[in-house]
Amino acid sequence: MDILKTKSEMQEWSRNKKKGSKTICFVPTMGYLHQGHISLMEKGKPLCDELVISIFVNPTQFGPNEDLDAYPSDIENDLALARKAGVTAVFLPDKKSIYPENFQTEIKLQYLPKFLCGKFRPVHFAGVAIVVTKLFNIVMPDIAIFGQKDYQQLQIIRQLILDLDFDIKIVAGDIIREKDGLAMSSRNAYLSNTQRVSALSLSKSLNLAKKLIARGEKNPVVIKNQIETFIGTFPETNIEYVSFCNPKTLEDIDQIENQVLLAIAVKLGKTRLIDNALIDHPSQ
Numbered sequence: 001m002d003i004l005k006t007k008s009e010m011q012e013w014s015r016n017k018k019k020g021s022k023t024i025c026f027v028p029t030m031g032y033l034h035q036g037h038i039s040l041m042e043k044g045k046p047l048c049d050e051l052v053i054s055i056f057v058n059p060t061q062f063g064p065n066e067d068l069d070a071y072p073s074d075i076e077n078d079l080a081l082a083r084k085a086g087v088t089a090v091f092l093p094d095k096k097s098i099y100p101e102n103f104q105t106e107i108k109l110q111y112l113p114k115f116l117c118g119k120f121r122p123v124h125f126a127g128v129a130i131v132v133t134k135l136f137n138i139v140m141p142d143i144a145i146f147g148q149k150d151y152q153q154l155q156i157i158r159q160l161i162l163d164l165d166f167d168i169k170i171v172a173g174d175i176i177r178e179k180d181g182l183a184m185s186s187r188n189a190y191l192s193n194t195q196r197v198s199a200l201s202l203s204k205s206l207n208l209a210k211k212l213i214a215r216g217e218k219n220p221v222v223i224k225n226q227i228e229t230f231i232g233t234f235p236e237t238n239i240e241y242v243s244f245c246n247p248k249t250l251e252d253i254d255q256i257e258n259q260v261l262l263a264i265a266v267k268l269g270k271t272r273l274i275d276n277a278l279i280d281h282p283s284q
């Protein structure tokens with residue numbers, strides 16, 4: 001497994017592989033890898049000749065009061081996990097390499113960031129868009145894999161690919177859960193024991209909604225009220241949003257028909273957790 005620490009090393013590596021007609025699959029990460037990331041690597045491994053991951057905690061996607069400085073990191077363990085997953089190269093840039101002095105460019109999508117997490121994290125998706133664009137230009141992948149847990153991010157990347165004409169196929173990876181249903185996230189490491197129990201309120205709410213929709217409920221407000229009351233019974237929970245929306249545009253819907261995205265964000269102390277599910281209405 002090659003470890004590449006500068007932009008030029010990474011670009012040269014990719015150019016050489018391409019000269020040899022090798023295809024490249026790419027999984028961008030911020031490190032502190034868990035089974036969710038590994039599943040993305042396992043999904044990507046058979047799709048291309050080379051499997052590249054990046055580990056870079058991108059400062060531009062964190063707001064001023066967010067957890068950039070506390071973001072967990074364990075590079076040695078990440079490298080061991082990547083090696084085991086069959087990764088052929090790890091791009092491990094430092095901040096200066098990605099954002100040299102006098103860096104000026106912004107990438108702003110007009111609509112998709114207005115909804116869900118974007119309402120609460122105003123700079124987040126512009127930060128994601130710029131870093132992912134740069135990583136695509138540096139790694140030059142044929143395929144890139146993103147997890148569905150960050151559903152809004154996935155939609156934004158799909159739009160970015162269309163808008164900026166990237167010749168990259170985007171593949172979505174399933175949400176990977178702990179045995180008790182909690183969606184895997186590097187941020188789960190922040191949770192106290194009580195908060196870890198309360199964290200289950202998210203996946204349990206998705207199950208509650210699935211049950212109500214399976215029984216024929218079509219009114220998102222009715223389900224939303226039940227979910228909000230349910231989450232409120234868990235200690236330390238502070239709901240940011242419970243949203244039923246159109247899976248493509250992310251706009252709120254007023255009637256559940258066909259497929260709907262239910263997305264939830266809850267703060268537990270300082271830790272912000274998200275989860276979501278695509279749910280089909282039985283009348284389809």
Ligand code: PAF
Pocket residue numbers: 028029030056058061128131132150153
């Ligand atoms: O999903 C993440 O871990 C990050 O948002 C990403 C895509 C690596 C960009 O920093």
